[in-house]
Amino acid sequence: MKKELDEMLNRLNQWEAANRDADLTQMEEAIDAELAGIRQQLLEQMAREGENPEARVVCPNCDQTMMKNGQKKRILRTKNGDKVTIVREQMRCHECGMTLFPPG
Numbered sequence: 001m002k003k004e005l006d007e008m009l010n011r012l013n014q015w016e017a018a019n020r021d022a023d024l025t026q027m028e029e030a031i032d033a034e035l036a037g038i039r040q041q042l043l044e045q046m047a048r049e050g051e052n053p054e055a056r057v058v059c060p061n062c063d064q065t066m067m068k069n070g071q072k073k074r075i076l077r078t079k080n081g082d083k084v085t086i087v088r089e090q091m092r093c094h095e096c097g098m099t100l101f102p103p104g
């Protein structure tokens with residue numbers, strides 16, 4: 001994203017150099033056109049990230065990418081001492097066999 005922003009600023013600088021006598025409206029239009037492009041890229045990027053919340057889970061022991069190990073029951077204890085059972089996708093490390101539930 002940093003790269004796209006730098007490129008946008010470069011393009012605006014070039015535009016400014018080539019349009020020294022541009023009035024405010026023309027400057028605004030040039031900036032708006034660039035911002036619309038960046039806005040679209042940001043939206044696409046954020047939408048993609050939202051699609052895949054459990055993209056990659058890394059084993060805290062050996063830094064290997066963990067594999068899905070199926071849905072498992074997980075019992076949580078609340079502050080009041082009540083038990084809450086939830087079913088979550090468990091991850092398993094194929095190197096050391098460690099299992100964990102991804103956060104969230």
Ligand SMILES: [Zn+2]
Nearest residue numbers: 059062093096
């Ligand atoms: Zn491991």
